[in-house]
Amino acid sequence: MYPNNPENQRFSIVADVGGTNTRIALTTGAQIQQASVQHFANDKFNSFEQLLRSYLKSQQVISCESACIAIATAVNGSSVRLTNRDWLIDRDSIANISGAKQVKLINDYEALALSLNDIPAAQLTPLVEIKDMRHSPQTSFKKMVLGAGTGFNAAQLISDPENLNQQVNCAECGHMTLPITNLQELKLRDYLAARHSRASVERVLSGRGLVQLYQWLCTEKKLSARDLSAAQIAESACADDDPATRESAAIFCRFFARVAGDLALAYLPYGGIYLSGGVTRGLAPMLREAAFMAEFTAKGRQSQLMQSFNIQLITSDNTALIGCAAALPNP
């Protein structure tokens, strides 16, 4: 069934459980079996266990070697509850269902960071052409991944020069203060804070954030907001077929650029910045417009430094699985 498994090695499982979708695959060692990669909408399942059972059955796999599951929430301990749905992801339960002797749970941005040195070129596209590629030798092995999907987060990968050792710096960047700079943005901040007690970065930089931003803008402009999903707002904005979706997406991209710039100052990722996440990908054409780099580099006396960062967009939705495979527990 899987051409990359000539010696009939036992499979391991890798999965990336997002807020909305789950990506899952089989590996032999750290090698993902491409034909085994599947996507599922979480809404169609009552639990991760049900999803996992269904997947293993469809793959005709009865027992696995090990498993590494990336989850879009802070991971601490042997079981994790998804924040936006009633799913408990539990190590013992996964071991029971899959037969895996070892099960590892990691944060989804930890998985993305662990993939950064191994992303195939086909899954990357440069955001802009870099004018001033300045690498500091001590620090060129620092990379950063950040992005907007169901929520927002970032992580840093620090590698040694030979790439033998890599370490991830996990974060909770979605909960940082939303960085506003003018009265219009303060109004948006107050609109969000009235609903959520405060306005964090991910109250704008997420799928739900884009929808609320659009609704707020329509209220401000005394337009009646259509009932659009984040994906529909992004599509309409990129097609430039509605001034309200377009302006909402432009404000979103401005915040995204500002936050990316602030995090670049915190992590100094001279080895590269990688943009991930479903909402990010949906807005890719707008992120390539000049306004993004103008805002990203607008850091006063550090503007020249800001121009030295290489920014790439992760075009695949499966990239975190590469990091999960790299993090699989040794058999």
Next chain:
Amino acid sequence: MYPNNPENQRFSIVADVGGTNTRIALTTGAQIQQASVQHFANDKFNSFEQLLRSYLKSQQVISCESACIAIATAVNGSSVRLTNRDWLIDRDSIANISGAKQVKLINDYEALALSLNDIPAAQLTPLVEIKDMRHSPQTSFKKMVLGAGTGFNAAQLISDPENLNQQVNCAECGHMTLPITNLQELKLRDYLAARHSRASVERVLSGRGLVQLYQWLCTEKKLSARDLSAAQIAESACADDDPATRESAAIFCRFFARVAGDLALAYLPYGGIYLSGGVTRGLAPMLREAAFMAEFTAKGRQSQLMQSFNIQLITSDNTALIGCAAALPNP
């Protein structure tokens, strides 16, 4: 002359060149000779070379083994220009003056971070009593230092469990966006941006920032601002002898707490947060008031996480020298 040098080892030099003052000392190996520690006001010298010559002469030292100089600016290459005065700090020139065979230049926050595992207890005081000391085993070796002095910055120290290997994550956090959340703060932001084209974190969180904050507040309140230095404003605020200095310092501390909280979300320093810097120390009594922790922990769904960070104040001005000694090039 130096009791800790019984075998008459050759000295090395460590120095911390700030925007305003320079701390300098002799070491034998990585051991700082306490009697040799001296402070100088940079304004009294035309160049770092002049300061260094004068220091070596006063110490009756003709020739040194090696030198590590920490500088309050981004360090890249073999010579560095201080941003706020016309000083060029040059490796070759330091080698010529001191006889050092090897000279290392590092960023001042890199030096502070390198000191974090070795700060004597006498140089630390807890900011608050921690209620919920929750350590994540994988990450408890991450520490963060941040502070306000001539400028603002932060750095992260990542150590392995045996403390054999430590790595610093340098940053340029002073240039991140000033995180404002209400109309009063927006007015302050606009006042600063009118003078500096934008408002970064260090436009408030620095000595000059505190002075401008005070001047802005007096303008807002139609009071005539006194001609006070940052140290005088801090002293008056802590003594609570003037409503204008008191409120300025309270706003400063609120921004400091908010930025410290945001950076804690970016670095997750479960191993501890260390506050450094001259302005920070000047405001220490106010940082211990309840308002600081209230703002630091005000991160919505992450408020409980925020209560798990151990925050300590570095009470000594010489701590960066410990990091310089740890970073001295091997003879």
